[in-house]
Amino acid sequence: MTALLLGALGLTLSLIVPGPLARARWTARAPGATVVLWQSVTLAAVLCALGVVLAAPEELVRAHGADQTFGVAALVAALGVAAVIVVRLLVSVGLVAYRSRVRRARHRLLADLLDAHAGLDDVVRVLDGGLPFAYCVPGRSPRIVLSQGTLRVLDTQQVAAVLAHERAHLSARHDVVMESFTAFYRAVPAPLRSRAPLDAVHILLEALADDAARRRHGNGPLREALQALGGPVGDLELEPHDAARERRWRLDRLAPGAPGTDARLSAAIYAVAAAILVLPTVLLVVPWLDRAMHTWPL
């Protein structure tokens, strides 16, 4: 019974919850808490999978009253499968982290060599070229890369807002959050995984960086920078559909009269996130462990 309930909960968390949560409008008013909620949902789904793997053999053995040898075999098999799940996750985390580091190191090197501002700043690098863009290279030795085109299109206030946005990404280590979700996505078998958490968390992290930037420089400059940098470049319509939608969502948050962040909503979301992790453990896993301790051939 425990295995069935954990399985149902795990499938609900990984297949049913992500869709509505990604579409919900209230998340715009509590981006930080919602990122934590996504982490809690993802982690709880993994724990459910581990719970099913460990509980199902024990419950089958107990239901069929099998002998000692079969019980031992079932225990070993269960632990083996659980270990495979954990190792697969860890390997995925390691691979994503490694690939990111290689790509970042290359970017850092080239941006440092090409810097047109002659290293006036420890972090900011300016590249020749009219195409306006801005991005950051996270890590222990971070960089913010702007093009000359960006400096031409934006005024000082707007550049300051963009830099504040990027610095917020870097100092809050949003890259680590994004890497962990990417690693989970890659580790989960195709029929069970959903892109929704990845895309939702990405835009929530952008919202968090926007909030940090507007606290320092106000809504106006940031909104103008988003409009100027996101639109078509010359006659090139480069922005893919989902990026255009994300930009509209961010612009709506920065529009005059848009609701700000909501502390009470955030507190409620944090409580739900904690409950998703704690309640299944207390209500399902602990009673099962109690029973299993008597049954397992330990």
Next chain:
Amino acid sequence: MSGLGDLEREVMAQLWDAGEPLTVRQVHERLDPARGLAYTTVMTVLDRLAKKGVVTQQKADRAYRYAATQTREEMTAALMFDALSAAPDGAARDAALAHFVGRVGPDGAAALAAALKAAAGDR
């Protein structure tokens, strides 16, 4: 930026501006002689750049000459293209870089590559 990082950028600039392979001595002479830079330091920097793959070492007339593997424009275009195009595998969001606004889609990446190539050819 660290002193060595500054020096790497300046050495690259000399190689790019020269437009032909330079010996360590030539690079050393072209860098500001007044700052008392040691010859061996320049050699170390060129060696580091060669290890990083942005400089090649050629042997000619009993002397090693160094050249940039890409022109400044080519390197800028390569960096921008890598930064702006979608993740190589496309399946998962790339977590390596964070962009102020969304990346370029597959169609946009092709258009961008053509535009960068045209821009590099203009010089």
